[in-house]
Amino acid sequence: MITKNELKKIKSLKLKKNRKKFLLFVAEGEKNIKEFINSEIQFYKIYSTVKLDWVNSTLISENNMKRLTFLRNPSKVLAVLKLPVFKNSHKNRVILCLDNVSDPGNLGTIIRLCDWYGINTILCSSETVDCFNPKVVQASMGSLSRVNCIYCDxxxxxxNSNRLIYGAVIEKGASIYSEKMEDNSILVIGNESKGISNNILKIINNKISIPKVTKNKGPESLNAASAASIIISNFFVS
Amino acid sequence: MITKNELKKIKSLKLKKNRKKFLLFVAEGEKNIKEFINSEIQFYKIYSTVKLDWVNSTLISENNMKRLTFLRNPSKVLAVLKLPVFKNSHKNRVILCLDNVSDPGNLGTIIRLCDWYGINTILCSSETVDCFNPKVVQASMGSLSRVNCIYCDxxxxxxNSNRLIYGAVIEKGASIYSEKMEDNSILVIGNESKGISNNILKIINNKISIPKVTKNKGPESLNAASAASIIISNFFVS
Structure with missing residues (x-):
């Protein structure tokens, strides 16, 4: 059972201002939700349309799940979780810094990527899409339970950092294939259409680029998550 | 001006069966459409809500554009293009082969990636999402004008190929960081949740993996476009 008020409250979590107000966010799908079970992120409530053997949940009708879900095809289970307070870690070989990445799918993919490479801290500019946006939670496939997204200036x-700062630029950076990526560094990835902001570009020690094979033809840029994947991988080439 | 019948026909191009029936597909947004101008893909019709200085278009009202668009936020211009017949090229250093990649955003990102690295041929299994799906066209950002997606068995x-065949597997493949990627090869990327099908796995000479730094923790897999980006980049490490 779910009350009308609960339903309304959960649906309102689509918006950042309501997530901040209630200090809650939503994750959907068994695989995604299971990842949060052993994490520091706490559950507030779990709803499902069938009885689950891996967790206690409140049974609701499929119709109510359709009302609750942020997905086109609702899954059998939806969890409401408490917004965590993410902590900065200094142990990372490289820290990722996102300067106004705006596409939720890109942020989700990047969080999953960082989790794969053991990078547990992402610094996000305040204009970067909120990591608790339902589409980000979905694309990050549970990796939000292990990666700290710290929204800051x-x-x-x-x-104030004493790490080496790399910045991904489309042209005129040193080729990632000739540059040896140093540990104890920060990698800045910019906005999907505008790249890295001018004030941030000024602070960057090392501008790097992914060389385009199709020189004068080809696309203007790579997808931001695609570029982040290629560059982060390069830190791990031995 | 646009007639009711035209409007209906264009809207119907959201579905693959109608794209096949009319031999047409839709691209939206100035940047995206401009890329097709000097390509072999021919225009059928261009609609815009404002007069454009770079192309002749049929002026339509914003309301009609809202009816036509497949995007949440319609752009000022929408083009209807003729479905091309893609040709296989043998010049590629590496050819990409997609085994049932189903997410349109992933396919679009992969087409853009291939374009960046000068790979102009992608072999797609018949179950792979259609490259003329509006979401794929959108995510590929015009790169469809230069990359041939060949749907085949x-x-x-x-x-029948005499190229070396690499296949991306989550575990138990040779590390991409220790393997030297050979030219004149094919790289197979599998489905987002199921990976490469069993019948295809049998044909693969070289299974390769992106080593997970967070051994027993971390995500089960990387996003398919993310993995494709990392592995294709590795072919270009000198």
């Missing part, structure tokens, strides 16, 4: 953070 | 193609 990245200009200040970068200025 | 990939099992047959791979069996």
């Amino acid at each position: 990245i200009e200040k953070k970068l200025k | 990939i099992e047959k193609k791979l069996k």
